[in-house]
Amino acid sequence: MMMDLDSQCREARLAFWAGLLRGVPVDPLEIDREILPLVVDSSQRERIAYILLRAAAAIAQNETAVTVRTLRIAIIYWFSNTSVSPGKDREREVDLSALRLRDIIGLGLTWREAALAFGVNPRDYSAYQRLLRKLRTECAKQWKALFGEEMEQALEGINVGRE
C-alpha cells in the first residue's frame, strides 16, 4: 500500500522546508514542478501549506541575508512549536546548530531560543513581526496569482488555523 497523495505532498513540502532551514536555495519553480499539479484541485489546507512554502522560498530567494536568517530562525521556531505536548520533549537534548528539521519538532522553543541557534540574541520580536508581514504579503500575492481570489476572503470562515 502506498501513502496517500496528501501525505506524499506533505513529505515533498517538508523536504523543501528542511532545505530552507539549512539555507539551501530553493527555487519556487522547482516547488511548482513537484507539487503544484497536486494541489490545484485539492483542499484549502493543501493550498495554504503550498502557498506558505512557496512564499517562504520566494523570501529566501529575493530578500537580504538578514531577512533570510530571520526566516531560518522562524522555521526553527514554528516547527519547534508544532506537535508540542506539555511537559514533554523539553528535556530532549538536541543540537540545534545541526539544523535538522526532524529533531526540532515538538521542542516548544521560544523565539529567543530559536534565534540562539544562529548565534543571535534578539531584544524583542520586531524582526519576527517584520518577517510575518512580509510572508503574509507574499502569501496573499501568490494566492491571488495562483487561485485568482483574495487569500483573506478564501480563508474566511474556514477553520485552518489553531484555536
Add this chain to the structure above:
Amino acid sequence: MSVENRNQEGFERTLLGALDYEITPAEGACTCDVGVLVASLAGELSMLEEDRLAAHLIVCPACAKEYASLERSLQQETERLTSEARVPSLASQMRPKRQNEEVAWRYLWNTLRSVLPRGERQIRGAMGLALAGLVLALSVVLPLHYLGGGSATIIAGDGQMIAKGEQTIESTDAAIVALTPRSLVDKLDSLAGYEPWRATAFVIGYLRAAGIPLDSASLVFEHQTTYITQSGDTWRTVAQEALADGDLWPIIILLNHNRTQHGEFPPVGTILRIPALAQVSK
C-alpha cells in the same frame, strides 16, 4: 488591538495550523527502501537525500521506528565492541588509522548495500543481514582503532587486500561442529528476531570450529551472484559449485535462510544468493 495586529495574529495561527498539518503522520504503510535508512546511518546520503529522508521520517511513523531501532542497534554494537577492545597503547594510537577506517567503512557499506536490494520490503530478514554486515565491519573498524593490527584479513573479489586487523567477533556457540542445515536454520530463525548480528557470529563460530577460521576467510558480499537450484542439488553441492568448497554450506544458508523451512533444500528453480568469496584456507 489594531486591525493590522489582529490580521497578523490570525495569519500566524493559520501558519502554525498549516505546519501542524504538514507533520501529521501518514495513513497506512509505505514502500520505503530500508537501504536508504542504513545509508543515512552510514553517512552515505547527500544533503538533499537527507532532507528527503528527514521529511519521510516525519510523516511515516513506521520508518521512523525502524530508523530508531537501527540507530540503537548500531550504537549498542559500537559500545559493545568498544568495551571489548583493549585500551590502546600510545604507539598504536600514533599509527595512521584514517585510511584503514575508510576502507572498513566502505566495506561495511558495500556489504549492507548488497544484502539490501532496492525495493525489497522484507525488512526483518534484510535488517538481520544488514546488521550482521554492520557487525562484521565494526569488528574490523574498532580493532583497527584500538589494536592497530592483527590477523584478520578482508579481501576484495579481485584479490586486493582492503583491510587488516585483529578479528574480535566471538562465536556464540563455537563448540558446535555437528551442525545440520535444519539446526542451523532453526538457530538463525531464533536469532533473527532479536540481535540479528548473532546469526553471522554463529556461522563464523561454526566455521572456525570446523577448521575454517574467519581470520583467513573472506566473506565478500560486494560482488554477490546468484545460483539457480537444479535437480540433485544440496546445500553442500551448491557451496561446492559456487564457492569451490562444500564445507562452506553454512554461508549459503546464512544468506538464504528465508528461502527454506527447517533447513530443507529449496525446490528446483529457486534463486539463491551467493557471496563472492576470496581466499579461504583451512
